Amino acid sequence: xEKIPILKMGQFLLVTIQVDMHDRLAMALQDDLTRMIxxxxxxGVLIDISSLEIVDSFIGRMLANIAAMSRVLxxxxxxxxxxxxxxxxxxxxxxxxxxxxxxxNVDAGMELLRSSNGFRG
Amino acid sequence: MSTVPVDQRxxxxxxxxxxxxxxxxxxxxxxxxxxxRSDLIKESDLRSQCTQFLSxxxxxxxxxxxxxxxxAWDGVRNLLGEISKSRxxxxxxxxxxxxxxxxxxxxxxxxxxQIHKSDVDNIVSETWTATELIDAMGVYTMEIYQKSRExxxxxxxxxxxxxxxxVVKLWDGILALPIIGTLDSARTQVVMESLLQxxxxxxxxxxxxxxxxxxxxxTIVAQHLLKTVTAARLMGAECIISGVRPQIAQTIVHxxxxxxxxxxxxxxxxxxxxxxxxxxxVLTRQTKS
Numbered sequence: 001x002e003k004i005p006i007l008k009m010g011q012f013l014l015v016t017i018q019v020d021m022h023d024r025l026a027m028a029l030q031d032d033l034t035r036m037i038x039x040x041x042x043x044g045v046l047i048d049i050s051s052l053e054i055v056d057s058f059i060g061r062m063l064a065n066i067a068a069m070s071r072v073l074x075x076x077x078x079x080x081x082x083x084x085x086x087x088x089x090x091x092x093x094x095x096x097x098x099x100x101x102x103x104x105n106v107d108a109g110m111e112l113l114r115s116s117n118g119f120r121g
Numbered sequence: 122m123s124t125v126p127v128d129q130r131x132x133x134x135x136x137x138x139x140x141x142x143x144x145x146x147x148x149x150x151x152x153x154x155x156x157x158r159s160d161l162i163k164e165s166d167l168r169s170q171c172t173q174f175l176s177x178x179x180x181x182x183x184x185x186x187x188x189x190x191x192x193a194w195d196g197v198r199n200l201l202g203e204i205s206k207s208r209x210x211x212x213x214x215x216x217x218x219x220x221x222x223x224x225x226x227x228x229x230x231x232x233x234x235q236i237h238k239s240d241v242d243n244i245v246s247e248t249w250t251a252t253e254l255i256d257a258m259g260v261y262t263m264e265i266y267q268k269s270r271e272x273x274x275x276x277x278x279x280x281x282x283x284x285x286x287x288v289v290k291l292w293d294g295i296l297a298l299p300i301i302g303t304l305d306s307a308r309t310q311v312v313m314e315s316l317l318q319x320x321x322x323x324x325x326x327x328x329x330x331x332x333x334x335x336x337x338x339x340t341i342v343a344q345h346l347l348k349t350v351t352a353a354r355l356m357g358a359e360c361i362i363s364g365v366r367p368q369i370a371q372t373i374v375h376x377x378x379x380x381x382x383x384x385x386x387x388x389x390x391x392x393x394x395x396x397x398x399x400x401x402x403v404l405t406r407q408t409k410s
Contacts, residue, residue, distance in 0.1 A: 079355075079357075080357060081357075082355050082356045082357070083321075083356075084314060084317030084318055084320075084321060084352075084356065086355075087317060087352040087353070087355040087356050088313060088314070088317070088352050090352075090355055091348045091351050091352045091355070092348075096351045096354075096355070097355060102354060102355055102356060102357040103357035104320070104321075104324055104325075104326060104356065104357040104358060105324070105357075108326070108357060109357075
């Protein structure tokens with residue numbers, strides 16, 4: 001079964017979604033990521049979805065869930081590189097992902113994580 | 122019309138075959154009257170159109186009778202469609218376009234009278250067949266004319282839609298989107314798509330939506346605006362709404378629309394100031410020494 005790799009970069013975890021998400025894969029990612037956060041004591045998670053072109057309400061809710069779970073585990077989540085079509089779809093589905101922080105690209109996302117982490121001390 | 126006797130059917134065809142030049146000349150004379158537009162179409166073009174029409178009509182009558190709806194008339198219908206489309210684009214009036222077909226009546230009627238001489242029954246029935254046929258062609262011509270005009274209008278509407286939603290780059294990383302006119306669902310879609318596309322292309326973190334040119338804001342418009350703001354936020358860009366006029370501020374509050382999560386400013390310049398702050402930029406006046 002295919003798997004989404006989770007890379008550790010210093011204090012942060014980097015997840016790049018490069019395949020079409022289906023529900024099983026999303027559930028597996030949720031499991032892996034929460035385990036990784038507690039194992040590595042990461043302070044931030046960066047999810048790059050720039051190659052993701054199709055979303056449904058399940059994937060949208062999963063992104064919100066991952067953010068909420070990470071927060072419980074004391075890690076900030078930033079979703080970066082969302083495509084316009086994906087953003088429109090999520091809004092039309094009524095999913096505005098209120099708890100999720102966003103950035104235009106990986107650079108901006110990293111900056112955001114660092115600044116919020118520095119602020120936290 | 123499908124029950125036209127064989128002898129009548131052939132008579133109309135043979136009239137055209139035998140007196141082609143005469144009919145053509147008289148027809149052109151008819152058209153050169155009040156409805157001819159020598160400024161829009163050349164004499165030779167008109168003549169070739171008429172000649173083509175006559176030969177197509179002749180073969181149509183020979184193979185399929187006088188039923189304009191039958192397949193034998195496909196050629197004539199295509200020609201009429203082309204003529205009427207080109208006239209709609211060239212700027213002919215509906216009357217002028219219709220007269221191309223309708224002015225064909227007089228020459229045909231004259232030929233019918235000449236051939237049947239004192240046979241009143243035949244004259245009446247032939248005239249009726251011809252009238253019905255020409256009327257059908259006239260109506261068809263007008264239908265196509267109308268359709269091509271509607272197409273022109275539709276195309277202009279689309280162009281207007283695209284023209285009315287320009288995305289302007291104010292500074293490195295700062296976009297502005299001045300909206301002029303009422304926001305409906307179709308326009309919001311275009312606005313949203315072009316804004317999000319521009320955010321990706323220019324890598325902008327702040328977008329200013331200026332609604333100075335929006336005449337009224339009701340719940341639907343506000344909802345559309347909020348959707349756009351949310352979509353931009355999902356992509357990692359922040360939106361500022363500017364150009365909120367006093368009346369619109371009152372309306373928004375009276376309607377109970379919640380814009381608390383969105384930064385709103387009265388003018389575009391105030392919004393630009395906020396955008397500069399967010400980008401960490403400062404504007405200073407140059408001191409002249």
